[in-house]
Amino acid sequence: MSCKKCGSENMVAQAVTKGYFKQGHGCLWLIFFGWLYVIALFFKWMYKYLIIIMYYVCVAWVCAIVCAIKKKKYENPQFIKNLFRRRGKMYNDESTIFVCQNCGNRQNSK
């Protein structure tokens, strides 16, 4: 492992935890903007379920038939899975970075 910036071998490995949080809203926010939030949420859901409904009406049954003919297991694509994913959930992603002791350059292990 050598530094890409200065070429020094004096690198120290450091574990970094990247937190990915699908943001939910607090109670106070909900009190002030509650009714707006409900309307916004309603339209958001409409939009969300419209995509899901459109998907099932237009695409899913065709794929299901094709998969049935090919005797393959049918699975929903990733963007449909993402639409079903819930708010307020924490996802942790741990990675290792290397810090150069010579110039302070930070780089990934790759």
Ligand SMILES: [Zn+2]
């Ligand atoms: Zn360096």
